[in-house]
Amino acid sequence: MPRAKARRFIRINEPIIERDDIEAVTEVLESGILTDKMGMGPYVTKFEQEFAKFVGTKYAIATNSGTSALLAALSALGIKQGDEVILPSFAFVAAAEAVVWTGATPVFADIDLSTYTIDPDSIKECITPNTKAIIVVHLYGMPADMDPIMEIAEEHGLYVIEDAAQAHGAKYKGKVVGSIGHVGCFSFYATKIITTGEGGMVVTNDKELADKIFAIRNHGETSPYRSFYLGLNLRMTEIQAALGLSQLRKIRKFLKKRRENARKLTKEIGGMAPIIVPVVPKDRKHSWYVYTIRIRTRSGKVRDKIVQKLKEKGIDARVYYSRPIHLMPYYTVYKTKPLRKTKLATKQVICLPVHPRVEDRDIKYMAESVKKLVRKYV
Numbered sequence: 217m218p219r220a221k222a223r224r225f226i227r228i229n230e231p232i233i234e235r236d237d238i239e240a241v242t243e244v245l246e247s248g249i250l251t252d253k254m255g256m257g258p259y260v261t262k263f264e265q266e267f268a269k270f271v272g273t274k275y276a277i278a279t280n281s282g283t284s285a286l287l288a289a290l291s292a293l294g295i296k297q298g299d300e301v302i303l304p305s306f307a308f309v310a311a312a313e314a315v316v317w318t319g320a321t322p323v324f325a326d327i328d329l330s331t332y333t334i335d336p337d338s339i340k341e342c343i344t345p346n347t348k349a350i351i352v353v354h355l356y357g358m359p360a361d362m363d364p365i366m367e368i369a370e371e372h373g374l375y376v377i378e379d380a381a382q383a384h385g386a387k388y389k390g391k392v393v394g395s396i397g398h399v400g401c402f403s404f405y406a407t408k409i410i411t412t413g414e415g416g417m418v419v420t421n422d423k424e425l426a427d428k429i430f431a432i433r434n435h436g437e438t439s440p441y442r443s444f445y446l447g448l449n450l451r452m453t454e455i456q457a458a459l460g461l462s463q464l465r466k467i468r469k470f471l472k473k474r475r476e477n478a479r480k481l482t483k484e485i486g487g488m489a490p491i492i493v494p495v496v497p498k499d500r501k502h503s504w505y506v507y508t509i510r511i512r513t514r515s516g517k518v519r520d521k522i523v524q525k526l527k528e529k530g531i532d533a534r535v536y537y538s539r540p541i542h543l544m545p546y547y548t549v550y551k552t553k554p555l556r557k558t559k560l561a562t563k564q565v566i567c568l569p570v571h572p573r574v575e576d577r578d579i580k581y582m583a584e585s586v587k588k589l590v591r592k593y594v
């Protein structure tokens with residue numbers, strides 16, 4: 217029977233661009249000043265100040281992507297050839313590639329399956345005399361277990377870099393992620409919690425480090441035509457910063473809606489044995505970049521079938537991430553211990569949308585669809 221109205225495709229994430237965002241960008245375009253003061257124009261500076269306030273750090277340095285933020289942070293920390301950096305393999309590739317670009321060696325650790333974030337015990341097993349830093353990824357918006365990680369880092373004299381690209385506004389023991397380690401990195405890519413199209417931010421409380429990152433962002437210059445560090449052009453435009461500022465004004469509203477959606481989805485989808493729903497530890501606040509369930513099956517094929525069927529039903533389910541970084545062709549040269557929990561996660565996870573444009577009827581529809589498919593195929 218033909219349906220009266222075709223169901224719209226429920227995208228995994230989408231930029232939320234409203235009238236005020238458009239006006240903010242238009243204002244910059246009409247001013248004619250699209251970039252200013254070598255990346256230190258008024259909109260960029262204001263965005264940095266407001267973002268630092270939001271995260272609770274003294275400094276914030278805007279960049280042209282989250283990947284740039286990671287590269288600038290690692291470079292400013294002096295990470296270089298011969299150094300080792302420990303990071304999760306079950307994550308987006310950006311942190312690993314930033315490590316490799318500095319000349320250092322990525323060492324891949326396993327995850328904790330209940331949070332999908334780096335496992336502190338696995339970090340310990342990866343430490344050698346060459347270890348210089350740990351990159352923590354707050355995956356899906358779930359804060360990693362920072363206390364034991366900071367303890368390990370302190371004991372071994374290591375830097376901690378937080379990859380908070382999916383976790384704007386997530387909290388661990390009352391602290392906003394990105395402010396807990398030595399340096400935090402964010403992304404404003406089009407699908408992220410807030411967006412500038414492309415863009416990123418580094419945050420830190422360390423003045424010396426902040427100054428160095430400001431310099432690296434603009435060709436390593438500490439004054440005009442005096443490159444003191446190896447730099448790059450990692451500058452954000454005034455256009456992006458204006459959009460970032462207008463998005464930042466709405467971030468609490470966005471996060472509230474994501475949290476409500478996640479709570480509703482758990483209520484609808486939870487309680488069916490082969491489906492493992494996300495559980496947020498009491499000491500954390502999730503930012504729900506995506507809502508990730510795990511299907512209790514040893515076969516990635518069954519999971520893939522369910523994802524394919526969900527897509528056919530108009531639900532943009534995704535597998536973040538079906539291939540761990542250490543098994544990507546470029547990264548197989550890096551010796552990696554067996555990562556049992558990473559392997560299981562890559563075969564079992566399904567990410568579902570809970571962004572602010574997801575409505576109650578979408579949640580009911582997604583829950584019903586997942587449960588039906590699990591009954592059929594698992």
Ligand SMILES: *Cc1c(COP(=O)(O)O)cnc(C)c1O
Binds near residue numbers: 284402
């Ligand atoms: C998006 C993302 C990045 C990279 O950010 P870009 O702005 O796309 O360069 C890094 N790490 C994680 C976990 C991400 O999700």
